[in-house]
Amino acid sequence: MSSVRLYLKYLHLHLLTGLQYKGWPLMVLQVLIVVITDPIGIILLFYRFGSIGEWSVERILLIYAMAVTSFGLAETFCRGFDYFPWRTIRTGDFDRLLLRPCSLFVQVAGSYFHIHRISRVFAGLGAIIWCLWRLEVELTMLHICTIGLALIGGCLVYAGVFVLTSGLAFFTIQSLDWIFIFTNASYQVTRCPIDYMPQVLRRFFTFVMPMLVISYMPAAAVCGWTKTYWLGLAALPAGLLFLLFATLIWRIGVRHYQSTGS
Amino acid sequence: MAQIELRHICKTFTVSLRPEGRMSMLRGAFVRRKKVIKALDDISFTIDTGELVGYIGPNGAGKSTTVKIMSGILTPDSGYCRIMNRIPWQERVAHVARIGVVFGQRTQLWWDLPVQDSFDLLKDIYSIPFTSYKHRLHELATALDISALLTTPVRQLSLGQRMRCELAAALLHSPRILFLDEPTIGIDAVSKLALREILKRENRENGVTMILTTHDMDDVETLCSRVMVIGHGRLLYDGKLHRLKADYAPWRSIRAILTEPVTPFHIEGAERIKAEGNVWTVLFNPDIIPAHIMVERLARALPLRDLVIGEQNIDEIIAKMYQEMCL
CATH class of the missing domain: 3.40.50.300 (P-loop containing nucleotide triphosphate hydrolases)
Structure with missing residues (x-):
């Protein structure tokens, strides 16, 4: 419980720091523009050619928005892990964290926080609601729960990605760029209609990194594209599992750091 | 019981070296020579x-x-x-x-x-x-x-x-x-x-x-x-x-400020004499020659204006110590 309190305290301080700089509304706007312009290519394409089979622009956008929102949540609340490989470990700040009698996990997660990152979440949520409205999905309690759980699960998956990256950063700092496949690139994948996705990729993004589990499956369940509704609820357990795995790697990394030093 | 106790602590680090010579940068990107550095070699103490x-x-x-x-x-x-x-x-x-x-x-x-x-x-x-x-x-x-x-x-x-x-x-x-x-x-x-x-x-x-x-x-x-x-x-x-x-600085030093510059000459009992303009720094061993006698000898031989007796500078001691231990 004290960990949660400490984490909130960190967020509070970061919030104060952020507000010290006058430019923060501009930053919010900046992220918003990035988020909105990102899928514009698809939208234009669909606008010109209509839909691909039964894949309308709303469908694609819904799945995409699910992924983006999850990513945004993780990015907002676990920013510290996102920065960890590039900043914290290089500057030696990690030593400082090791000197404090509390969870390293909380300290790293709380080491950076940017309020403007949350605009990605709002943009994503807006897009989800718009898509559901256009697809004429009735918002029952069950559907709302499914989507909520999916977003939490998705947030955990992305948090897992950040934690995993940080764990690997203990072993190699230079060659970590490929990790972007899991972060920024991974939600681009969701823009590709699943029916046209190669089998290999589909398996990869289901069983290795559960991207589709947190975006396509809940969307399919809510919109009634499949008959197996329960698959849509798999997001949370999948996210938990992935995060657990990542935490394991992170632990190994910390141990490695302690035995090798800088 | 001691609050802090270290016994035979050893720690080594591995650092990679870049090969020397032409194209070293390029080769360094692929081949690295590893070198093991002993950061701590059998350290023991209690506090x-x-x-x-x-x-x-x-x-x-x-x-x-x-x-x-x-x-x-x-x-x-x-x-x-x-x-x-x-x-x-x-x-x-x-x-x-x-x-x-x-x-x-x-x-x-x-x-x-x-x-x-x-x-x-x-x-x-x-x-x-x-x-x-x-x-x-x-x-x-x-x-x-x-x-x-x-x-x-x-x-x-x-x-x-x-x-x-x-x-x-x-x-x-x-x-x-x-x-x-x-x-x-x-x-x-x-x-x-x-x-x-x-x-x-x-x-x-x-x-x-x-x-x-x-x-x-x-x-x-x-x-x-x-x-x-x-x-x-x-x-x-x-x-x-x-x-x-x-052990490392048994000497005392006298800083003598003179009324005019004097070229250094030997004074009995002085281990070392350094002159900079009208300031002499004289080192002597107080176990062999008591300080007041050394001062007296200086006063007799030199046109003194002022005089400070002190210990050897600790920085010098440490520097000397590092040197003696070949660091």
Whole structure:
């Protein structure tokens, strides 16, 4: 419980720091523009050619928005892990964290926080609601729960990605760029209609990194594209599992750091 | 029982070297030669509660590695280390709750926020009860004269002011052991004195054990009763400061200011004479020739205007010691 309190305290301080700089509304706007312009290519394409089979622009956008929102949540609340490989470990700040009698996990997660990152979440949520409205999905309690759980699960998956990256950063700092496949690139994948996705990729993004589990499956369940509704609820357990795995790697990394030093 | 006990601690690091010669950058990207460096080579010592120890040695001698092992950041390759009945790297959280660490070149305060906010966060990190936190903060703020700075953002503080706040931050949770890594580096005289004063007081009143790594010999001289010298990962000297002086600097020095420049000539009893303009520095051994006789001889031979007798500069002693030990 004290960990949660400490984490909130960190967020509070970061919030104060952020507000010290006058430019923060501009930053919010900046992220918003990035988020909105990102899928514009698809939208234009669909606008010109209509839909691909039964894949309308709303469908694609819904799945995409699910992924983006999850990513945004993780990015907002676990920013510290996102920065960890590039900043914290290089500057030696990690030593400082090791000197404090509390969870390293909380300290790293709380080491950076940017309020403007949350605009990605709002943009994503807006897009989800718009898509559901256009697809004429009735918002029952069950559907709302499914989507909520999916977003939490998705947030955990992305948090897992950040934690995993940080764990690997203990072993190699230079060659970590490929990790972007899991972060920024991974939600681009969701823009590709699943029916046209190669089998290999589909398996990869289901069983290795559960991207589709947190975006396509809940969307399919809510919109009634499949008959197996329960698959849509798999997001949370999948996210938990992935995060657990990542935490394991992170632990190994910390141990490695302690035995090798800088 | 000793509060800190290290036995046969060894630690090696592997560093990769870039190949030399032409195209070295290119080859370095693919092939790397590994080199093993012994950072600590069989270090053993014990420190009792309330001791104030100066830990000195040239850069790269292994000072920070030792401190890192003692504070639980690093695991040694071999050896035994027990601090307050705990093995630091095995019970990290319990261990670090009772120690404090000050890095002279790194800050633990939040750059953009008032000092007070950083302290509040530390209160939560160390779970300090509210009343004792208030009391302690007041005590430290008065002693370090930082009450007026608490509402200032850290980025606006001078180095000396920041260092004082830094020390307060490290002492907030009343640690039993304090590690100080070059605490006085680059700060002004007033802050330096304030810093030393509070360190002495903490040590005297609360019995806090302190281990101080520094290059500033004044720090060692004013604070530490015991010094440890480390070089190439080995402990070279461990004992009282005055014994170190007796072994490596048995001489006294007389600074004689003359009315006019005189070219140096030998005076009986003087071990070494250095002349710079109208100032002579004469070294002699007080065990062989008493100081007043040496002064008398100088007064007879030279047109004296003024005279200062002192010990040899401690920096010179250390430099000489490093040299003798081939560092």
